[in-house]
Amino acid sequence: MIRYIVQRLIGMIVVMFLVVTIVFIIVRVTPGDPAAVMLGPDATPADIAALRSQLGLDQPLILQYVYYIGNLLKGDLGRSIFLNQPVLSALSDRAEPTFFLTLFSIIIACVVALPVGIYAAYRRGSLVDQVATALAMFAASIPSFWLGLLLIQFFAVRQGWFPVSGYGGPDAGFLDRMWHLCLPAIALGLVSSALILRFTRASMLDVLGDDYVRTARAKGLDERRVVLRHALKNALIPIITVIGLTMAVLISGAVVTETVFGLPGVGNLVVSAVLRRDYPVIQGALLVIAALYVLINFAIDMLYLLVDPRVRY
Template structure:
């Protein structure tokens, strides 16, 4: 087991090194002079030259790369040019809305998808099975930002049940903030539930026809116990995989939804940084998101050991 964990950690390090390199190169080769974009059209050539020197952009890309790697090894993500603060501090300020939006959305997706997927597999070929498959395909084809706009128009503008945008005031209570996150979380959760539902149904169908399921039924085991304990337990690995991937996608995919609902999250920060060419913020946000992606995959791998001990071999 220790060897398996060490192999996974080594793989994470390699992946993050590749991500760091790719992010650095992509940001640097983007057309346009970042110093000129940052200073605006009224900047003089001398101002642009001074800023390029201060940011190290006058050095070769290799020198910039090794300097950036050295910063990362010290835990320094850089300093935001426009916000005039460390990137790590800027990300921490915006982390709360994104974190709770991701958790809230994933909870909604699982509450919708898991029961329907299990029951649809158990009643294979029934009306509920066909309807759930159709709804899953429909939800998967709907952009979350479009669904968010529809929910905003119906429940916020017309019915006035929920706020149109924002995250509450500076002193808002936790429940008030969750109240503001309801519509964006529902928009993301409904779209994300489609993939979880289809994987749950497919995984349950694979195990419901196995010999040990027929044996359990022949022994007179209660049907609910057969489905929820014997079948679901052996179908959990692919279900956990898709839930973990969905969580990672929600973290990185909440950018547009946060912008639509005016949430002061990491997604909104990234959009502003891209428009301003704030390189340190762009790089820091991408690395943090990629790191969370890798950590979630690692956590899912560890859960495999608990669900099915045979994985360690």
């Protein structure tokens, strides 16, 4: 067990190093000069060169990379070119909307997908199963931003039940800010529920026909207990895996949804940074997202031990 954890930690370090290197190279070779963007179209070449020197962008690429890695080892993600504040501070200021949007979305996805997937597998071939499978396929093909626009049009514009966009004013309370997250969370949660529903149904179908399930029924156990305690418990590993991966995808994939709903989250920050060629913010945000993705996968592997004692690493 200890050996496996050490191996995984070493693998995580290697993955993060590759992510840092690839992101650093990509943002540098992408067309666009942050100094020219900051100074505007009327800037002279001399002004642009002076600002590039001030920002350290005139240094050789390998030297910039060495400086960046050195700062990372000290826990410094750099300083935003446009926001004029540390990248870590900029990310933390915008972490709340993204965190709660991801949390509410995964809760909605699980509340919708798990019961429907379990019941569809239990009633395999029935009308309920066919409708659930069709709706899952349909939801998987819907872009979350398009569904978000439909929700805005109907529930916010026509009915007036929810805010159209934003995250509340500067003096908005916690409940008011959470109310602004309802529509984007529903949009992301419904789209994400499709994959969880299909995996839940498939995993339950694999175990409902096993010998121990038939034995439990032959002993006269209650059908609900057979399905939820015996079958579901042994089908949890694939379900946990897909829920964890969905959560990781939601953290990194809420960029478009945050832009549609005007949420001041990490996704919106990344979009602004890309348009402005704000290298430190792009690198810092992608590094944090990659770290969360790796940690979520590690946590999933650790949960396997709690769900199934037969799993040994």
